[in-house]
Amino acid sequence: MAKLKSHGSIDSSKIEELARSHPELPTDMRTNPPGGAIARGQMTVTVLRDDVKVWRGRLRGLRETTVESQAGPGLNVEARLAGVSASRSTDGPEISFEMRPGQGHVLGLEQPVSWKVHIPAQECLEVLSIHFAPTFIERLEKIGEGIARSMRELMKTRAFHMIELNTELRQLAQELLEASDAKDTGRLRIEGLALTMLAAFLEQLSGNDARKDVLQEGVMAEVDALIAKASPRIWTVSSIAETLGVSAARVKRAAVAERGVPIGAYLSDMRIAAAKAMLAKPLAVADIAAASGYRSPEAFSKAFQKKVGLSPAAYRDGLD
Numbered sequence: 001m002a003k004l005k006s007h008g009s010i011d012s013s014k015i016e017e018l019a020r021s022h023p024e025l026p027t028d029m030r031t032n033p034p035g036g037a038i039a040r041g042q043m044t045v046t047v048l049r050d051d052v053k054v055w056r057g058r059l060r061g062l063r064e065t066t067v068e069s070q071a072g073p074g075l076n077v078e079a080r081l082a083g084v085s086a087s088r089s090t091d092g093p094e095i096s097f098e099m100r101p102g103q104g105h106v107l108g109l110e111q112p113v114s115w116k117v118h119i120p121a122q123e124c125l126e127v128l129s130i131h132f133a134p135t136f137i138e139r140l141e142k143i144g145e146g147i148a149r150s151m152r153e154l155m156k157t158r159a160f161h162m163i164e165l166n167t168e169l170r171q172l173a174q175e176l177l178e179a180s181d182a183k184d185t186g187r188l189r190i191e192g193l194a195l196t197m198l199a200a201f202l203e204q205l206s207g208n209d210a211r212k213d214v215l216q217e218g219v220m221a222e223v224d225a226l227i228a229k230a231s232p233r234i235w236t237v238s239s240i241a242e243t244l245g246v247s248a249a250r251v252k253r254a255a256v257a258e259r260g261v262p263i264g265a266y267l268s269d270m271r272i273a274a275a276k277a278m279l280a281k282p283l284a285v286a287d288i289a290a291a292s293g294y295r296s297p298e299a300f301s302k303a304f305q306k307k308v309g310l311s312p313a314a315y316r317d318g319l320d
Helices: 012-019 134-140 145-156 167-178 184-206 209-217 219-229 237-244 248-259 263-279 285-291 297-308 312-319
Strands: 040-048 052-062 065-071 074-082 085-089 096-099 103-109 113-119 122-132 160-164
Touching: 040 184, 052 167, 052 184, 074 134, 074 145, 074 167, 074 184, 096 103, 103 145, 103 184, 122 167, 122 184, 134 145, 160 184, 160 248, 167 184, 219 237, 219 248, 237 248, 237 263, 248 263, 263 285, 263 297, 263 312, 285 297, 285 312, 297 312
Parallel strands: none
Antiparallel strands: 040 052, 052 122, 065 113, 074 103, 074 122, 085 096, 085 113, 103 160
């Protein structure tokens, strides 16, 4: 058994390289730049047949930190049993989401995506993540063509779906978190639980209206097209739903399922993005605030500072 002590950002490629030689890999996570361990406990990774990786974490006494990681091509399912975090992609498709206890997500990717994960100070973090590589899907086609087709569909559409864990998924996640892979029989049990969990995730998605809305009708793709044609300030949930000829509830479900955020937060992000583009031009901040849909320059400055971490003036100065 090997232990990796990372004195920089957590680099998943390093962990995976060591994991191929050591089935179970406890990890002392450290801050970047070095500043002492951020938590007690351990993160372990179990590699099954080289194309299924099970990541398990049970940490206590966490300090606030930001961790960098990378998700490879394939399908990733995650279940959160305790603790919160906020993640955003730094390349590839734009995805941002928060994870809370009792939530899970499914993410399909055809290309690797890098992430920054903000972990606030908290007493406990318990997380389970399973990555299924494309080669696993090829093996699965021989015994479960329907499931393999669903997984390829999720990868092709770069689908991201948040779900509330049902009782079965909670129990499976808890069993996987506690399972030991010290012996061959333990690894076999982990593989069985991982495959059962994948099936349970896909079954819950197949009965989820949000999945049908997004994958079959592309609601959020149409929302993006509307915003691209006109300023995001003119759009509300009601006006979007009316223009697309769907219900407001469907738009709300689609935003959470495909973008990982409520529709209000998504539209707010679009307003800030539009404001950033206008700040590169010689326009008055008051005019930019109005064009972005804010009731006053003060409201705009407050929202911009909260999202970007800089005032509009400071952001503009940094563009020079």
